[in-house]
Amino acid sequence: xxxxxxxxxxxxxxxxxxxxxxxxxxxxxxxxxxxxxxxxxxxxxxxxxxxxxxxxxxxxxxxxxxxxxxxxxxxxxxxxxxxxxxxxxxxxxxxxxxxxxxxxxxxxxxxxxxxxxxxxxxxxxxxxxxxxxxxxxxxxxxxxxxxxxxxxxxxxxxxxxxxxxxxxxxxxxxxxxxxxxxxxxxxxxxxxxxxxxxxxxxxxxxxxxxxxxxxxxxxxxxxxxxxxxxxxxxxxxxx
Amino acid sequence: xxxxxxxxxxxxxxxxxxxxxxxxxxxxxxxxxxxxxxxxxxxxxxxxxxxxxxxxxxxxxxxxxxxxxxxxxxxxxxxxxxxxxxxxxxxxxxxxxxxxxxxxxxxxxxxxxxxxxxxxxxxxxxxxxxxxxxxxxxxxxxxxxxxxxxxxxxxxxxxxxxxxxxxxxxxxxxxxxxxxxxxxxxxxxxxxxxxxxxxxxxxxxxxxxxxxxxxxxxxxxxxxxxxxxxxxxxxxxxx
DNA sequence: AAGTGGTCTAGACCACGTC
DNA sequence: ACGTGGTCTAGACCACTTC
Numbered sequence: 001x002x003x004x005x006x007x008x009x010x011x012x013x014x015x016x017x018x019x020x021x022x023x024x025x026x027x028x029x030x031x032x033x034x035x036x037x038x039x040x041x042x043x044x045x046x047x048x049x050x051x052x053x054x055x056x057x058x059x060x061x062x063x064x065x066x067x068x069x070x071x072x073x074x075x076x077x078x079x080x081x082x083x084x085x086x087x088x089x090x091x092x093x094x095x096x097x098x099x100x101x102x103x104x105x106x107x108x109x110x111x112x113x114x115x116x117x118x119x120x121x122x123x124x125x126x127x128x129x130x131x132x133x134x135x136x137x138x139x140x141x142x143x144x145x146x147x148x149x150x151x152x153x154x155x156x157x158x159x160x161x162x163x164x165x166x167x168x169x170x171x172x173x174x175x176x177x178x179x180x181x182x183x184x185x186x187x188x189x190x191x192x193x194x195x196x197x198x199x200x201x202x203x204x205x206x207x208x209x210x211x212x213x214x215x216x217x218x219x220x221x222x223x224x225x226x227x228x229x230x231x232x233x234x235x236x237x238x239x
Numbered sequence: 240x241x242x243x244x245x246x247x248x249x250x251x252x253x254x255x256x257x258x259x260x261x262x263x264x265x266x267x268x269x270x271x272x273x274x275x276x277x278x279x280x281x282x283x284x285x286x287x288x289x290x291x292x293x294x295x296x297x298x299x300x301x302x303x304x305x306x307x308x309x310x311x312x313x314x315x316x317x318x319x320x321x322x323x324x325x326x327x328x329x330x331x332x333x334x335x336x337x338x339x340x341x342x343x344x345x346x347x348x349x350x351x352x353x354x355x356x357x358x359x360x361x362x363x364x365x366x367x368x369x370x371x372x373x374x375x376x377x378x379x380x381x382x383x384x385x386x387x388x389x390x391x392x393x394x395x396x397x398x399x400x401x402x403x404x405x406x407x408x409x410x411x412x413x414x415x416x417x418x419x420x421x422x423x424x425x426x427x428x429x430x431x432x433x434x435x436x437x438x439x440x441x442x443x444x445x446x447x448x449x450x451x452x453x454x455x456x457x458x459x460x461x462x463x464x465x466x467x468x469x470x471x472x473x474x475x476x477x478x
Numbered sequence: 479a480a481g482t483g484g485t486c487t488a489g490a491c492c493a494c495g496t497c
Numbered sequence: 498a499c500g501t502g503g504t505c506t507a508g509a510c511c512a513c514t515t516c
Contacts, residue, residue: 011505048507066514069483178478179477181474185471187443188442233422276501285486308502
């Protein structure tokens with residue numbers, strides 16, 4: 001009696017409908033989505049099915065639910081984004097939060113490796129942000145950030161970039177970073193590292209190559225971080 | 240009408256009952272747990288409540304569910320443990336699996352830093368395993384592993400240690416590694432690194448300091464890995 | 479009081495694995 | 498045919514927020 005090779009559970013279909021509407025910006029960050037029962041009525045399914053979808057999206061950190069208030073798009077606030085994607089700490093535990101140092105921002109044509117990494121076309125333009133970040137007052141991180149210019153129109157005119165760029169991406173450009181792929185390696189400090197963050201040439205540094213993806217599946221940022229590794233670790237919990 | 244400060248949902252209580260029974264070894268790895276409906280009957284709750292608990296434990300990778308067969312304790316098979324906790328790859332993506340090189344194993348008194356790291360008493364003994372692992376035939380990783388001896392009685396008599404120790408811990412000693420806390424940093428290769436894995440003295444190496452926790456919340460392994468960082472990265476996805 | 483999400487139940491039916 | 502988990506529904510009641 002089972003000739004349903006393309007069987008897809010109802011909640012999956014509802015899930016896809018909700019994600020599509022989210023991606024189309026039908027609801028803005030901070031707003032409430034329809035209540036479970038209203039959406040259920042609208043889609044002609046039961047309330048429990050909508051609940052399953054909302055719960056799944058909450059687990060994926062796309063939504064936030066608040067008893068008595070409603071269901072909302074998760075916001076990448078400064079603190080939250082820091083805590084979620086910034087993993088540097090003192091050995092043994094204490095999490096650190098960076099402060100801003102010098103920075104430059106410019107828009108230019110994409111180079112070949114950038115086009116490859118960000119899936120961009122031949123004529124694409126990118127935004128490049130170079131900056132230094134401080135940990136407890138000491139220059140400790142060099143960041144090289146490359147963005148597809150079309151996702152962030154006018155970002156180069158932003159008077160002052162915030163410490164956590166991901167909250168800016170979401171608030172000003174509707175780009176919600178959902179996932180990052182990171183590759184860590186060890187290298188030796190160069191003369192440029194020495195000039196930028198004062199570390200001795202030849203000292204070990206931690207390098208993070210990060211590609212960030214946003215909600216409507218797209219590569220939204222490529223970031224190279226060079227981090228001094230004295231009294232500093234990248235802390236992560238695997239489960 | 241709400242004077243329930245100690246309100247705990249039913250599924251939470253069921254969850255704790257199941258975890259306690261799991262920790263006491265009431266069901267062994269590989270065996271099936273009672274079915275949803277049987278456990279529900281036994282505990283006097285509805286089948287849906289048991290389902291919610293099983294689903295949560297499945298998300299935490301404690302259980303595995305198989306339609307038509309039953310619910311089982313998740314097994315740390317060789318492949319699975321590799322994929323779950325071993326994060327080394329070639330730059331750009333290809334995941335690697337290590338092979339074994341030389342190894343030594345011995346039991347001795349715990350030293351002060353080991354007692355502190357593993358929460359051991361003054362008289363505790365530890366098992367120390369030192370080994371070299373190969374990636375694609377080339378010595379690439381030095382590992383220094385320290386275990387609380389009481390958790391792994393007789394492990395030093397194991398004729399041949401497997402590539403993935405975590406499957407051995409579970410199969411032979413009932414120790415299921417659930418979580419690891421890792422701290423990564425960059426260092427310079429020492430003369431000993433050169434002797435063990437042939438890397439040039441002063442070359443950059445990636446160091447991972449890992450503390451592993453097992454199911455009945457306890458520190459079950461401390462591992463230091465020193466990894467050559469040429470053409471090799473630690474790859475991780477944050478969500 | 480009204481509306482929201484959170485918990486819990488009871489029951490129907492489907493899909494999968496085993497016998 | 499049977500038992501398992503997987504999906505879906507309908508409804509009750511609880512807890513929290515807002516008015």
